Amino acid sequence: MHNYLDPYRDAGLLRQWAEKLRNYRGKPLKLMEVCGTHTMAIARYGIRTLLPDTIRLVSGPGCPVCVTPSYYINNAVRLARRPGVIVATFGDLMRIPADEGSLLEAKAQGADVRVLYSPLDALKIARDNPERQVVLLSVGFETTTPVAALTVVKADEEKMDNFTVLSANKTMPEVLKLLAADPTVGIDGYLYPGHVSAIIGTRFYEELAEKYGVPGVVAGFEPLDILAALAALAEICDSGRPAARNLYTRVVKAEGNPVASRTMEQVFEPADAVWRGIGMIPGSGLAIREAYARFDAWKVFDLETDHDAEPEGCRCGEILKGTKAPTDCPLFGIRCVPENPVGACMVSSEGTCAAYYKYGGVR
Amino acid sequence: MCLAVPGRVTEIKGKTAVVEIMGALREASLELLEDVQIGDYVILHAGCAIEKLDEAEALKTIELFKELKDIYHA
Amino acid sequence: MTERITLAHGSGGKLTRQLIERIFYPHFANEILQTGDDAAQITVSGGTLAYTTDSFVITPLFFKGGDIGKLAVCGTVNDLATSGARPLALSCGFILEEGLDIGRLERIVASMAETARNCGVRIVTGDTKVVPKGAADQIFINTSGIGIIPEGCQISASRARPGDAVIITGTLGDHGAAILLEREELNITAEIASDCAPLHHLVSRVLAEVRDIHVLRDPTRGGLASTLNEIAEQSGTGILIWEKEIPVRPEVRGICEMLGMDPLYLANEGKMVMILPEESAGKAVELLRRDPLGKDARIIGRVLREPARKVLLETVAGTKRIVDMPAGDPLPRIC
Numbered sequence: 001m002h003n004y005l006d007p008y009r010d011a012g013l014l015r016q017w018a019e020k021l022r023n024y025r026g027k028p029l030k031l032m033e034v035c036g037t038h039t040m041a042i043a044r045y046g047i048r049t050l051l052p053d054t055i056r057l058v059s060g061p062g063c064p065v066c067v068t069p070s071y072y073i074n075n076a077v078r079l080a081r082r083p084g085v086i087v088a089t090f091g092d093l094m095r096i097p098a099d100e101g102s103l104l105e106a107k108a109q110g111a112d113v114r115v116l117y118s119p120l121d122a123l124k125i126a127r128d129n130p131e132r133q134v135v136l137l138s139v140g141f142e143t144t145t146p147v148a149a150l151t152v153v154k155a156d157e158e159k160m161d162n163f164t165v166l167s168a169n170k171t172m173p174e175v176l177k178l179l180a181a182d183p184t185v186g187i188d189g190y191l192y193p194g195h196v197s198a199i200i201g202t203r204f205y206e207e208l209a210e211k212y213g214v215p216g217v218v219a220g221f222e223p224l225d226i227l228a229a230l231a232a233l234a235e236i237c238d239s240g241r242p243a244a245r246n247l248y249t250r251v252v253k254a255e256g257n258p259v260a261s262r263t264m265e266q267v268f269e270p271a272d273a274v275w276r277g278i279g280m281i282p283g284s285g286l287a288i289r290e291a292y293a294r295f296d297a298w299k300v301f302d303l304e305t306d307h308d309a310e311p312e313g314c315r316c317g318e319i320l321k322g323t324k325a326p327t328d329c330p331l332f333g334i335r336c337v338p339e340n341p342v343g344a345c346m347v348s349s350e351g352t353c354a355a356y357y358k359y360g361g362v363r
Numbered sequence: 364m365c366l367a368v369p370g371r372v373t374e375i376k377g378k379t380a381v382v383e384i385m386g387a388l389r390e391a392s393l394e395l396l397e398d399v400q401i402g403d404y405v406i407l408h409a410g411c412a413i414e415k416l417d418e419a420e421a422l423k424t425i426e427l428f429k430e431l432k433d434i435y436h437a
Numbered sequence: 438m439t440e441r442i443t444l445a446h447g448s449g450g451k452l453t454r455q456l457i458e459r460i461f462y463p464h465f466a467n468e469i470l471q472t473g474d475d476a477a478q479i480t481v482s483g484g485t486l487a488y489t490t491d492s493f494v495i496t497p498l499f500f501k502g503g504d505i506g507k508l509a510v511c512g513t514v515n516d517l518a519t520s521g522a523r524p525l526a527l528s529c530g531f532i533l534e535e536g537l538d539i540g541r542l543e544r545i546v547a548s549m550a551e552t553a554r555n556c557g558v559r560i561v562t563g564d565t566k567v568v569p570k571g572a573a574d575q576i577f578i579n580t581s582g583i584g585i586i587p588e589g590c591q592i593s594a595s596r597a598r599p600g601d602a603v604i605i606t607g608t609l610g611d612h613g614a615a616i617l618l619e620r621e622e623l624n625i626t627a628e629i630a631s632d633c634a635p636l637h638h639l640v641s642r643v644l645a646e647v648r649d650i651h652v653l654r655d656p657t658r659g660g661l662a663s664t665l666n667e668i669a670e671q672s673g674t675g676i677l678i679w680e681k682e683i684p685v686r687p688e689v690r691g692i693c694e695m696l697g698m699d700p701l702y703l704a705n706e707g708k709m710v711m712i713l714p715e716e717s718a719g720k721a722v723e724l725l726r727r728d729p730l731g732k733d734a735r736i737i738g739r740v741l742r743e744p745a746r747k748v749l750l751e752t753v754a755g756t757k758r759i760v761d762m763p764a765g766d767p768l769p770r771i772c
Contacts, residue, residue: 004369014754036772037365046756064364091768118410141364147411195365198414223754250421260395339451339764350772360759364772368694385691387627
């Protein structure tokens with residue numbers, strides 16, 4: 001195979017799998033996807049419009065930007081405004097609204113904020129600007145965290161003294177367990193994130209199926225991957241025999257990527273973390289270990305970690321747990337729109353509300 | 364959080380590879396993988412190769428999708 | 438509306454529109470301006486003039502496939518071309534930052550002169566100002582252009598009609614991708630050059646044999662998505678485009694897949710959207726393809742009656758979804 005994308009976008013096969021899903025005759029199901037990239041792909045390809053009325057697909061808290069508390073952006077903006085500081089960030093964080101404005105607004109006012117594609121490029125900025133402090137804004141789950149960890153390892157090897165990481169990295173297992181065990185959320189099955197799974201493997205999903213009775217299917221990100229995985233998931237849920245299946249075997253191995261996991265564990269340790277809209281989930285976050293404390297921006301800079309209330313009317317929390325849809329939020333499309341977002345679900349490129357708004361979903 | 368793209372390794376310089384995605388080239392770290400060769404396909408995320416693509420599995424998956432039967436039993 | 442100007446106000450999407458509708462239109466109010474076309478059409482005794490203005494603030498100043506000077510001339514000529522006009526003359530105002538190297542200025546001016554010669558147009562009037570260091574980013578160029586619209590030609594973004602075919606003259610996103618590559622913080626290389634080119638000859642080639650073109654517009658900043666939304670809005674119609682017909686070069690596609698961007702939102706500086714009755718579309722595409730600048734021309738969609746003022750995309754999965762106006766410039770993403 002030379003093109004690993006187009007075969008999974010084949011129009012004929014897509015039509016066949018759409019037909020198969022439409023012909024689902026089993027019991028009503030509530031399925032949850034837990035990856036922002038899945039949220040985007042599902043919206044981009046209009047996949048919800050292919051589901052029968054008996055299958056409801058909700059988006060869970062798999063958008064790392066959406067679940068980052070607003071005090072994180074507040075701190076990032078304050079750091080960016082300090083003379084002598086360069087803030088390096090993924091594009092995804094630029095438009096998130098916070099008390100003192102977004103990073104994009106701070107940049108317009110003169111702050112040195114640089115958009116990167118790779119955290120490793122932040123090291124180059126630090127090398128090229130030895131007299132300035134470079135702070136890498138690090139959000140993400142287990143797909144991105146090993147790359148952030150690698151950045152710290154290399155900064156350590158090069159004995160850098162002007163590079164720190166402001167981490168809001170989180171892990172998936174605790175929140176998956178929390179939601180699986182919550183009867184008010186009522187999930188029948190999970191669509192598992194293909195690239196997080198590439199790192200952590202699939203054994204945890206088998207545990208969720210066995211111990212919590214919640215089945216799941218690991219899916220890739222092309223439309224055929226998602227359609228086939230949803231169809232398979234629906235069958236498993238309807239069968240009453242919970243199981244975990246991997247349909248992204250071209251990338252995901254049962255044991256995951258041990259080198260990436262080791263790198264992650266070398267730099268980060270589990271910590272309690274606040275998920276915006278959900279609250280504190282013990283052991284669901286990652287903090288930089290003591291051995292690398294000089295690269296931990298939380299320790300190097302004097303920063304506040306006050307947990308703010310959500311703006312009045314904002315339903316991001318319930319939307320992130322899948323208990324409400326964007327259209328249930330009183331602000332959606334009226335006060336909260338992509339060019340003037342109230343909550344992170346709208347502005348994050350793969351936030352549930354942004355995807356709903358941007359792609360419309362026309363039947 | 365998973366935005367990543369398959370690409371072909373065209374050059375390896377120490378722990379860094381040049382990965383080609385439909386003609387666009389990007390340097391990627393190989394430090395999260397072992398045993399990558401020129402010609403391998405990798406998944407590129409945030410400037411890092413995070414996994415190798417298994418061609419045999421990719422072809423098997425397409426065959427599975429073509430068969431359209433209950434892949435629950437696979 | 439936000440209180441301060443942000444970069445998003447200049448990106449050609451929703452916030453730019455807000456500025457136009459809430460500040461410029463109310464104050465400058467007149468029906469020529471508020472038609473919203475890229476060139477104003479002014480009747481003078483003996484014919485109709487097309488009149489347009491544009492400003493160029495791009496960095497980097499020099500990029501693969503062009504420079505800010507070439508862009509300024511092509512951009513203005515193309516705006517005139519959207520009304521079917523033959524370009525007559527350009528004006529050019531420079532705002533120069535104190536400290537700008539004169540050699541760079543001369544390179545840009547030489548490029549403008551060469552482009553103008555190739556277009557058969559002259560720069561007939563100009564102005565220069567210098568501002569203190571830091572008050573401008575090296576060089577800002579403002580141009581205006583006048584042209585003559587041929588008798589009987591009635592091209593406007595408000596003239597799309599249900600049933601019309603939507604044509605694009607070539608591949609999307611080349612300019613936007615080329616500029617992205619110049620940003621070395623992304624560290625991507627590819628054989629992509631800006632498609633910056635003057636299109637009035639291409640347009641007149643079609644106009645000579647196809648009389649009833651309804652809309653012409655060049656999808657610059659904000660990409661095809663913005664342009665189609667503007668046309669849908671001005672015409673009060675819907676537009677449907679087919680994902681599988683949209684021409685994108687593999688390298689541009691590769692860059693977009695890597696960065697999570699959508700070619701529909703990337704800028705183009707050498708492409709035209711053409712909307713015309715379906716029965717003339719085949720001929721128009723054939724004429725376009727005879728020109729190197731139109732070699733990848735194809736029909737990519739259709740104008741609908743409903744949903745009015747919305748742009749839809751039919752995906753490769755056979756589903757339909759909205760193509761929204763962008764909120765700001767595209768940004769690379771990780772999620």
